[in-house]
Amino acid sequence: MPKVFNWQINREMEYPYEAAPPKQQFAAVFDTNKCIACQTCSMICKNAWTSGRGQEYMLWNNVESKPYGGYPQQWDMQALSLLGPQTWEGNAYSGKTLIEAAMTGTDGRPVVGYTPDSMEWANPNLGEDEAAGLIETGTFFGMPHPVWSFYLQRVCNHCSYPACLASCPRKAIYKRQEDGIVLVDQERCRGYRECVRSCPFKKMMYNITTRVSEKCIACYPRVEQGLQPYCTVGCIGRIRVNGWIHAPQEADLENPVDFLVHGRKVALALYPQFGLMNNIYYVPPIHVPAGYLRQMFGPGVERAIEAYRRAKDDPEMLGVFMLMGATERWIEKFRVIGDDAIGYDAKGDEIARVPLKEPVHIRPNYDSSRLVFRHNTP
Ligand code: SF4
């Protein structure tokens, strides 16, 4: 089997095809700390792409509460237990990836996986807002707090080494050369569902009406016009930014995604040990125990949280976070000039400008025009 290099796990790994990197790679950063689980992203995506027959259960974008929520149910627990022991030596992953684990299997399949049943897909919001433990009566939230939960926003990762593509016996799945977006050729697909079984994130879904597989298309008709996907522009919490990701040695630190991933190392891939080199990056939640986060985002998680805590004193990092949700256009580059963060398009034209700090107005305690006292109710 060919060997490819995966910089997320800092080593070569087995993959059924030779590396064929696209001209540029679609990516995004999601800041988990700002998400309010309003599900606007899920609904904007559903309205745009999955309102048809056979798509009733499909949420190409979903937001689930961790530690207990999952769509389909317990997708992460099941994938992790199939993978077996996961060990790191420093920043290099020394366990097996999903494809390497399959090589010792007996079913002849290229990727370790499982197919969720219909009940596992049936309740996308089961576990919503459930915390990691019991909250005692009368307690209040200080930080850190032993009881926690957080929201995980999930779309297809448009992986650089996709498990879905590796497993398709019809070669119906491909990565676009122009942007690395992973798509299913609806004419070639015969609905064998090997991709549904193999994608550990369960972001490949089967349409029982058309009898072919479907998935998030990264809103490619928008990307082609220099626009960010609907889930990003609709986000109420302004937690998302899209961009192109490069390998660490080619990083362009004026590019918002490269800056957050490679520059400040504040955004990390989800379950890098799967070995897919996924392209959606997360700023980890700062209030969650490190042990839980390490199995989820790898060994860089404590460093990422430390960097995030310094954002208020780091104008450039603050600038990228303030530019999230500031424009529907694709931000190719950004700069911080004075007190403003500025986003530019591919032609170098300014497309967004936001202040690093929004002005704070403190209203007087007594409003003499209305003759009323104002106060904050505890
Ligand atoms: S997240 Fe799943 S469906 Fe998307 S490219 Fe990766 S393996 Fe394929």
Ligand code: SF4
């Ligand atoms: S729209 Fe944004 S804030 Fe709302 S659930 Fe989605 S990611 Fe979270």
